[in-house]
Amino acid sequence: MGFFEKIKNGLKKTRDELKTRIQWALKGTFDESVFLDIEEALILSDCGVETSSKLVQKLREKWKRGQLKDEKDVRLALCELVEEILKEVEKPISIDGVKPFTILTIGVNGVGKTTTAAKIAKTFIDNGKKVLFGACDTFRAAAIEQLSVWAERLGVDIVKHKEGSDPAAVAYDSLKAAQARDIDVVILDTAGRLHTKSNLMEEMKKIKRVVSKELSGAPHEILLVVDATNGQNAIQQVKTFHESLQVSGLAVAKLDGTAKAGFIIHVAEFFKIPIRYVGVGEKLDDLLPFSARDFAKALIEEE
């Protein structure tokens, strides 16, 4: 099942809403009010004021040039605009030629880092790769146990220390173990931290330093997980994490509800960080590679 099929039910509500609004607007005279309605729909999808008005401005220009005649045109044009922006960040992760490929998952509290780590592991296992978890969240109560349960279910190795120990030491041991055991992919699951806590960002930098010292080029992927239900603050998260850790990829979790994660349009435009995955459900298989077309389609257009 494709990404669009998976999320279209979740996105149905907005899509329908957007569609109805555009239809409704077009029933009257095709005038400026249509664009206000489109802007509203975009803002309601968490696209933000700036991005929304920019998109609408572009549509308006197309309309003035006589390129838009009916409802279908408007929807298609909007879809194309969004897809065009997102296309640039549609870059799947590639582990070719790197071993052990090291992924550091980071993000604020409760976005779904651990679940995403487990789902990512599953995609590699399905491709015959050997995966190892590093339980670097030594802070949150039972975070190590949580990852251990996943390790057991997936049948992958896990390196863990005691709660409260140094996460950088866990990362170091994980890499050592991976090299010794012929592991293909190491996934280091870190503790959630708000991007505004500078001491915790420093801790993260230390983990990164230790990892790169042990294995040159590592971490090969610094994967920031963002929560699709978040609003404009997600942009702030990307900005701050990127500034201090140079994020190389994004995963958008929890896209199976009614939230649209419209903020990724702004993120794609301004940070150009590849979006690797989207999380679309609670099951292990509910992680899909990001597709610009599907995302734009699901947001705006019907099938």
Added chain:
Amino acid sequence: MISVMFERLQERFEEIFKKLKGQGKLTEDNIKDSLRDVRIALLEADVNYRVVKDFLERVKERAIGQGVLTSITPGQLFVKIVYDELRDLLGSSNVPLMLTGSPPHSIMLIGLQGSGKTTTAGKLAIFLRKKGKRPLLVSTDVRRPAAIEQLKKIAAQIDVPFYIPTDKDTPLSICSGSKEYAIRNYNDVLVVDTAGRLHVDEDLLNELIEQKGILSPSETLLVLDGMTGQDAVNIAKTFEERVGVTGFVLTKLDGDARGGAALSIKATVGKPIKFIGTGEKLDALEQFHPERIASRILGMGDVISLVEKAKEAIEEKKAKELEKKLLKDEFTLEDFREQLKQIKKLGSMESILGMIPGFSKFKTVIDFQEAEKEFKKMEAIINSMTKKERLYPQIIDGSRRQRIAKGSGTTVQDVNELLRKYSQLKKLVKKISKGQFKGFRPSIFMR
């Protein structure tokens, strides 16, 4: 960025008003641009689009026709109107937990995955214990790996009893089992942490309703991530309609999220926000104060103070009483001290004096820090007096002066100086009461 937003708002407004010099009123026309700025500020803070729309309508209604006072600028007045409306919408005060009926009471925590339910459960247990309750922590989250283990660990950390389920337990059997356990062990409040679930997951919503049926909780709190975007409205509405909630807990507000979701859910569902989570540590749970969130959403902390500070800090009644006393010539050192205290409550001298019409001119010539130090010293001196001395200053002789100086860590000269100021003020008061200062009312000075 936050204060920038506000500054822009105010600056812009001042600009518009410069053009409209001579107009002492807010009109639809002259607030148009400012309304647009407020709209952007609210949307950037993640307040729901439709909530913003309604909100701006109300602000418009409230603002149009308002006369501008001489003491504040039109920009300040407009900002105050926006802020007042926001605060009123968020609820006029904190609504406490309601534990009704006979114990054991239950508090259920529900919400999406990752909103912070488990951490909040631990924080609530501490809160309840501080209130003299004997909470029992319960987790019905059999879905997320190690979720029960997580709460168990938190319970051990804070030394609160935890109901340990077996592997065979279901969420429903945990509900009934924990209730019996609480009765046997004299725990009067169950704090029940449930599995995270999406508001579109019908099966899991039904399971929640069943749990609620067994627990018949006094409080069903929806725990919502403070960073939630436009969808907050859908989430809150669905949980309210399907499961029923008594209030909200807004979490992760220790970051830089503006917390617009607070306004969205309050406006849509109408239930109070009871707590906010402000950190990962287990004591980081605060009762909700609408004013604080209102400032946060608008991003204008300091500004409101200009208009609000005076009003909040000086209780009108005290000022009135003082005025009466002054006029009756009953102004004692005790009153003098009260006045100093009030001034201190207001914050910096500079800001209060700035609020007094016409005083801003002197801002540059007065050394405010020096003045504040002086005020502190004066208060210390009065504090070192006996009650009798404060009421009848004439009895303060040489040896009393020495004692007061010692007690307040000052010199006899300082004490003399204070007594001199006091008698000057008293004389001034007499003149006022005789009508020599036409139109001057001490309460004006106080405000």
